[in-house]
Amino acid sequence: MGSITLDHVQKSFGGVTVIPDVSLDIKDGEFVVFVGPSGCGKSTLLRLIAGLEDVSGGKISIDGEDITKTAPAQRKLSMVFQSYALYPHMSVRGNIAFPLKMEKAPKEKIEESVANAAAILNLTDYLDRKPRQLSGGQRQRVAIGRAIVRQPKAFLFDEPLSNLDAALRVNMRLEISELHKKLNTTMIYVTHDQVEAMTMADKIVVLNAGNIEQVGSPIELYTRPSNLFVAGFIGSPKMNFISGEKARSQGAATIGVRPEHLQLNRESGMLTGTVGVAEHLGSDTFVHVNVEGVGQVTARLPGDMPVSHGETVHLTPQEGRIYKFDEKGLAI
């Protein structure tokens, strides 16, 4: 079991309020991703749940039990740190066994749990090595191993993949998702990378300046962003925003069109401009078009589209794929 409830949680450091007021429900077994730009308070929120910081107000409960004042170790949560925070003088075995040793678990049980965790994470051959003899991905797995042996109510991940190279990151992303399917334990995952959020989450929580902007499934956030911030943050490349005359004609203060919903035309269209840079990725082509009075508009086109620098092109959004926002930036 591992349902977590945040009830009007507040946090300030001295006079600086980092989290004004956050309420959130996380169901048992859910994979929840906190996503937002750096400094939005997502890590702080995670640390509040872990108990590494005291809340300034509000209540946190796990399975209905108020744990706001409970010590971190008694919350039965495991955390994987961005820096992995492995104990450098202990072997991999020692690292993974440490939480059980602290619980004073019997020797056989420790042995068994460590062997189990190592098997799940492909670490069996490395059990007697020291962390410094491991690669980044292996260290990451040791950190996860240390988290799973305790059989926690929930896992907390604090940007666990940001120290890995791109290829390894994709790999570990899959591994963590698989681990979640296998263990079926609640996971809370903090990242600033919206791709990680989209690919892994059951539920995404978009944070901005300590406030929850929107909560929903990845597809929900993609198709129905509730405001400008979420619309701009979710999706890659970013959504194009157009304000002014063209937006007003649609009955909105700002309209947004995702690059993948723009069609390129050589004769006529809603937006006319010259091609700045065309990025050919093979599968797709990202074309950055400078539109007079609007600015740069990005369009995602098929890979075989022949466009070149300086060309004049016309772009038209697909029917029904225009997002409209009012003056306050809320979706209409």
Place this chain on the structure above:
Amino acid sequence: MATLHTQTAARFMMAPAVLLLLAWMLVPLSMTLWFSFQRYNLLMPGMEYFTGFENYRYFFSNPSFWAALFNTLYLVGGVLIITLAGGTLLALLLDQPIFGQGIVRLLVIAPFFVMPTVSALVWKNMLMHPVNGFFAWLARVFGFQPVDWLAQLPLVSIIIIVAWQWLPFATLIILTALQSLDEDQREAASLDGAGPFSMFFYITLPHLARAITVVMLIETIFLLSVFAEILVTTNGGPGTSTTNLTFLIYIQSLLQFDVGLASAGGIVAVILANIVAIFLLRIVGRNLEA
């Protein structure tokens, strides 16, 4: 850059330093070695002659020698234990965020800046004096017989004085090591359920191992040659109870004017220091491997 040219240049550049070091070290050492084989007493000028290992035989058969050797080892060992244990505890305390942290740290470091003769005299006359000393006053307040520290517990007193001087050094080095401990590691350990004691023994102490090793090596080098504190307090006495090797050599060369015998003692001290160093590096040296 490891071409022949740069190597030659490097050697050329290093030559002055190496030569100076050689002159500074090798000349006195070889002269000491030479004198140690001479019958050479300043009270009998012009009567020097080669005497082989005679000086060494005298030095080893001198009953003061064994006393001095053990006093040296007790002194080094005692001070090391006090400064390392005390230094670790003090560093743990100083690492806590407290009001007036800067001033407290400065005060803790202060004893290191007091010269050995001064601090030994302060201890002798103001703290350990059986009549006027603070400890004597304290004992009388509670109705006890005051302890005449330097007469009744001479070696212990010297150990206390020297430890007081070296405690700041140990504290300082261990404190900086403590502050380099990764905060994430502490947080991870606290999530893993480590209490304060487990945290100290499983996380903090292993992290400090290297700093403690360095303190131990540096202190040993200096503690083998403690001299001023003994000279101004007990003068090696009562009897030979606070005579260490350095002080024994001083007695022989500058009080008995027997340069040959003192030189032999000096060579013995050098060999002893090397044995201790090898011994120490063997046990703790692996901590220094990166």
